[in-house]
Amino acid sequence: MATPQQLQLLAPLSGVLMALDEVPDPVFAGRIIGDGLCIDPTSSTLCAPLAGVVSDVQTSGHALTITSDAGVQVLMHIGLDTVNLAGEGFTRRVEAGQRVEAGQALIDFDADYIALHARSLLTLMLVVSGEPFDSLVGSIGLVEVGQPVLDVVVGAAVGEHPAPVPGDAVFSQPINLPNSNGLHARPAAVFAQAAKAFSATIHLHKLQAQANGKSLVAIMALQTAHGDSVQVSAEGEDAVAAVDALTRLLSEGCGEAVTAPAPVEADAAEMPNILRGACASPGSALGQVMQIVEASLMVNEFGAEPPVEREALSQALIEADMALQHLRDTASGQAQAEIFKAHQELLADPSLLDQARALIDAGKSAAFAWKTSTDATAAMFRSLGNALLAERAADLDDVGQRVLKLILGVHEQTLELPDDTILIADQLTPSQTAGLDTRKVLGFATVGGGATSHVAILARACGLPAICGMPLQMLGLGNGTRVLLDADKGELQLHPDAESIDQLRTRHERQRQRHQQELAQASEAACTRDGQHIEVTANVASQGETAQAMELGASGVGLLRSEFLYLGRQQAPSHDEQVATYSAIARTIGPAHNLVVRTLDVGGDKPLAYVPMDSETNPFLGLRGIRLCLERPQLLREQFRAILACCELTRLHIMLPMVSNLAELRLARQILEQETRVLGLAHMPKLGIMIEVPAAALMADVLAPHVDFFSIGTNDLTQYTLAMDRDHPRLASQADSFHPSVLRLIAMTVKAAHAHGKWVGVCGAMASERLAVPLLLGLGVDELSVSVPLIPAIKSAVREVDLADCRIIAEQVSNLESAADVRAALQQFHGAKVDASPVMEN
Amino acid sequence: MFDKLQQAFWKALTPDLVPEEVKVAADPVAGLSAEIVAALGGVDNLKSQQPVALTRVRVTLHDEARVDRQALSVAGVAGVMPLEGGVLHLITGLRA
Numbered sequence: 001m002a003t004p005q006q007l008q009l010l011a012p013l014s015g016v017l018m019a020l021d022e023v024p025d026p027v028f029a030g031r032i033i034g035d036g037l038c039i040d041p042t043s044s045t046l047c048a049p050l051a052g053v054v055s056d057v058q059t060s061g062h063a064l065t066i067t068s069d070a071g072v073q074v075l076m077h078i079g080l081d082t083v084n085l086a087g088e089g090f091t092r093r094v095e096a097g098q099r100v101e102a103g104q105a106l107i108d109f110d111a112d113y114i115a116l117h118a119r120s121l122l123t124l125m126l127v128v129s130g131e132p133f134d135s136l137v138g139s140i141g142l143v144e145v146g147q148p149v150l151d152v153v154v155g156a157a158v159g160e161h162p163a164p165v166p167g168d169a170v171f172s173q174p175i176n177l178p179n180s181n182g183l184h185a186r187p188a189a190v191f192a193q194a195a196k197a198f199s200a201t202i203h204l205h206k207l208q209a210q211a212n213g214k215s216l217v218a219i220m221a222l223q224t225a226h227g228d229s230v231q232v233s234a235e236g237e238d239a240v241a242a243v244d245a246l247t248r249l250l251s252e253g254c255g256e257a258v259t260a261p262a263p264v265e266a267d268a269a270e271m272p273n274i275l276r277g278a279c280a281s282p283g284s285a286l287g288q289v290m291q292i293v294e295a296s297l298m299v300n301e302f303g304a305e306p307p308v309e310r311e312a313l314s315q316a317l318i319e320a321d322m323a324l325q326h327l328r329d330t331a332s333g334q335a336q337a338e339i340f341k342a343h344q345e346l347l348a349d350p351s352l353l354d355q356a357r358a359l360i361d362a363g364k365s366a367a368f369a370w371k372t373s374t375d376a377t378a379a380m381f382r383s384l385g386n387a388l389l390a391e392r393a394a395d396l397d398d399v400g401q402r403v404l405k406l407i408l409g410v411h412e413q414t415l416e417l418p419d420d421t422i423l424i425a426d427q428l429t430p431s432q433t434a435g436l437d438t439r440k441v442l443g444f445a446t447v448g449g450g451a452t453s454h455v456a457i458l459a460r461a462c463g464l465p466a467i468c469g470m471p472l473q474m475l476g477l478g479n480g481t482r483v484l485l486d487a488d489k490g491e492l493q494l495h496p497d498a499e500s501i502d503q504l505r506t507r508h509e510r511q512r513q514r515h516q517q518e519l520a521q522a523s524e525a526a527c528t529r530d531g532q533h534i535e536v537t538a539n540v541a542s543q544g545e546t547a548q549a550m551e552l553g554a555s556g557v558g559l560l561r562s563e564f565l566y567l568g569r570q571q572a573p574s575h576d577e578q579v580a581t582y583s584a585i586a587r588t589i590g591p592a593h594n595l596v597v598r599t600l601d602v603g604g605d606k607p608l609a610y611v612p613m614d615s616e617t618n619p620f621l622g623l624r625g626i627r628l629c630l631e632r633p634q635l636l637r638e639q640f641r642a643i644l645a646c647c648e649l650t651r652l653h654i655m656l657p658m659v660s661n662l663a664e665l666r667l668a669r670q671i672l673e674q675e676t677r678v679l680g681l682a683h684m685p686k687l688g689i690m691i692e693v694p695a696a697a698l699m700a701d702v703l704a705p706h707v708d709f710f711s712i713g714t715n716d717l718t719q720y721t722l723a724m725d726r727d728h729p730r731l732a733s734q735a736d737s738f739h740p741s742v743l744r745l746i747a748m749t750v751k752a753a754h755a756h757g758k759w760v761g762v763c764g765a766m767a768s769e770r771l772a773v774p775l776l777l778g779l780g781v782d783e784l785s786v787s788v789p790l791i792p793a794i795k796s797a798v799r800e801v802d803l804a805d806c807r808i809i810a811e812q813v814s815n816l817e818s819a820a821d822v823r824a825a826l827q828q829f830h831g832a833k834v835d836a837s838p839v840m841e842n
Numbered sequence: 843m844f845d846k847l848q849q850a851f852w853k854a855l856t857p858d859l860v861p862e863e864v865k866v867a868a869d870p871v872a873g874l875s876a877e878i879v880a881a882l883g884g885v886d887n888l889k890s891q892q893p894v895a896l897t898r899v900r901v902t903l904h905d906e907a908r909v910d911r912q913a914l915s916v917a918g919v920a921g922v923m924p925l926e927g928g929v930l931h932l933i934t935g936l937r938a
Contacts, residue, residue, distance in 0.1 A: 016921040016933050024896060024936065040897050040933050042923040080896075112925050115895040122897065142921060617892065 036126035061090030182224035187254030200236030283465030303365025374400030398429035522553035556593030558785025578642030625658025700752035714764025778810025877917035883908030
């Protein structure tokens with residue numbers, strides 16, 4: 001052992017010190033990576049604390065390690081959870097392998113961008129090689145960049161391990177990394193820490209590369225990504241135990257919350273008879289399993305001359321664009337065509353191309369550059385905590401794969417499907433489903449995905465049942481296995497018995513008959529058994545949908561989402577364009593029915609390119625709906641003027657979203673009155689408001705005299721009343737409009753409206769649920785505005801009930817404890833009063 | 843890019859499938875003490891303020907020259923990071 005020497009580490013940044021124990025991150029505070037110090041920076045260039053070689057710099061530029069000639073390794077990590085920024089905001093000024101002097105600039109960062117987009121800027125400097133040190137500055141106060149801060153005792157490194165007993169290495173099964181950003185600093189540290197507990201020599205393997213499993217830096221240098229297949233090997237006395245423990249740790253995410261650990265091989269022996277998931281599209285079917293597996297592609301990191309690789313990428317992009325155009329032109333439905341259009345837009349995205357071209361210029365192959373750039377962007381989508389965008393990451397993966405195959409010259413194989421196929425996959429991409437013969441497919445079951453995933457959209461569009469969120473074991477099912485897919489229950493039954501099959505056939509027959517009957521009677525009025533007429537209208541967002549709704553028996557439109565005119569464009573729609581659209585819709589409805597136009601409902605969460613808005617900490621509680629319109633009255637004035645142009649064509653109603661104060665209503669009415677006068681119209685259209693903020697429901701008696709009608713937006717009303725996000729992964733199931741608190745607010749609204757002779761509609765998702773029909777009628781609601789395909793079903797549900805019974809059940813359930821109790825009571829009511837068959841919600 | 847993507851998918855998804863809103867997590871709004879506001883040149887000089895990144899308050903000022911660094915320090919601001927466009931990060935420590 002060498003004589004201990006002193007090595008002074010310099011502050012890599014200026015800033016405010018924070019005690020390591022206080023850092024709000026258990027891995028750093030627990031010194032799992034190593035001991036050191038934390039600086040809250042006031043300068044924005046990270047400088048080398050010591051001379052040495054850059055042994056690792058993460059591609060995302062947020063972390064870097066330097067190893068001195070004496071073997072001292074110092075890791076610097078800028079900010080907390082900054083790996084999620086995928087490099088945005090960081091500029092690397094050094095490369096791995098480069099020698100640097102103490103004080104040399106390493107990474108520039110945009111402090112304002114990081115502060116606004118990441119969890120924190122707190123920067124860690126940690127001695128990962130484990131030498132003891134003395135602090136020269138304590139743990140609070142200010143430091144200046146370049147100031148000596150730690151005295152490291154060199155040559156006294158701890159953490160030496162006994163030499164391994166020679167023997168054969170034990171290898172684990174391949175593990176697909178579940179961590180959305182691969183093994184970045186924190187999970188790598190957890191892994192290395194666990195590996196150190198074993199005396200065996202441990203390696204982590206990714207393709208041909210391997211890393212010392214006990215070295216944090218080595219693991220990070222593997223630059224793993226989400227879904228990468230890795231293997232653990234161990235050599236020594238406790239090798240088997242080490243491989244076992246570390247395999248489990250890897251598949252559980254190394255301390256990071258991960259959605260689904262992914263062992264490569266599912267154990268078919270332990271397959272239960274019923275697999276459960278969540279319903280993505282209702283219905284049920286009997287068929288045989290067909291697995292769809294995406295072949296993994298081998299990509300070489302380094303390529304030919306940059307111009308050659310650039311050309312290869314451009315060529316592949318052109319071909320992919322043409323293929324997508326073809327898919328668009330031949331798509332079986334509008335939804336699919338739109339998806340491929342969005343894919344084409346992704347292909348043209350400048351940020352993806354910039355990233356890929358930069359990598360090519362750095363000597364990488366076209367395939368590697370494209371894959372890296374799409375993977376990084378997809379990882380960023382997934383890390384934003386937004387379910388919708390996370391699912392769009394699957395689209396990006398899909399486009400990425402399409403282009404990659406073209407670069408590598410891998411040909412798409414068309415899949416031959418047997419009849420009665422139930423498609424099973426980890427995740428189904430639009431490209432995979434585009435070429436499918438949907439006549440042969442009876443349903444879908446996937447491990448990934450959710451209610452807004454592509455497979456859910458496709459399945460609903462085709463009217464096929466689908467379940468998402470299935471256990472991984474499902475991927476172990478053999479092709480041809482007979483299964484019963486019951487999406488209503490969220491179940492996949494393996495090898496169903498004759499009885500289950502019979503039940504399913506009977507149910508299908510009954511559903512088919514009922515559906516036919518509903519369609520046959522769609523144009524008849526919706527009257528309860530005791531003769532109360534209920535308006536069943538449609539929620540629409542286009543002229544096409546309006547026409548479809550009228551054909552299916554809608555008595556008008558209860559909610560026209562006018563946003564569709566404004567979204568996805570760079571300039572506000574012109575007056576003429578607006579007039580033409582509103583008039584076409586009004587003509588479709590005609591003078592005998594209502595058209596309720598909701599004025600622009602956007603805000604910080606759905607920004608418009610041409611209405612610049614400051615970013616808000618919580619756009620949900622910010623400037624949205626009527627608040628935004630009153631902030632920019634010209635926008636509202638122009639919209640009123642355009643809507644008023646169709647005043648003579650239909651029974652025109654105008655509805656204001658997000659009203660919480662009478663003053664907002666008064667202001668909007670003033671503008672509307674002015675515009676009506678300017679146009680010289682004989683009479684004002686009806687003016688109403690959405691009841692979607694609890695304040696509006698509670699003040700309904702004060703608001704009622706000033707409106708012509710109310711329409712209850714149950715989705716928002718539920719979220720705001722329960723303070724629960726409908727998209728929250730854990731709370732979504734509880735954010736249920738059947739909660740008695742929401743029912744009471746509805747009752748309150750109806751009572752106030754009827755006291756002033758005004759009508760009340762419901763246009764939220766609740767109105768489209770069969771189970772809610774007796775409840776809403778019982779609460780006194782006069783109009784149900786429902787999603788287009790469900791119009792016949794809801795009309796038929798109205799005809800099945802007595803209003804008198806509805807009133808009793810509504811009264812009863814409003815006094816129950818929870819949404820679940822309310823649903824159970826309504827199921828019972830349905831069974832007793834309507835028919836004896838189980839309720840099918842769809 | 844996100845906006846574009848979201849808008850492109852607006853039409854693809856039938857409206858009832860689209861969650862009506864997309865939420866962003868909120869930080870608790872940390873008010874600045876009267877002393878800090880005074881040291882920043884008073885309320886009039888303050889264009890906006892926003893707690894960010896666990897330990898900071900991001901303020902935008904009309905005139906940076908009116909900031910009294912000494913007074914900020916006395917008011918309990920541990921560090922100040924001046925940025926472009928009148929933006930200033932005040933390091934005020936971890937918010938509870």
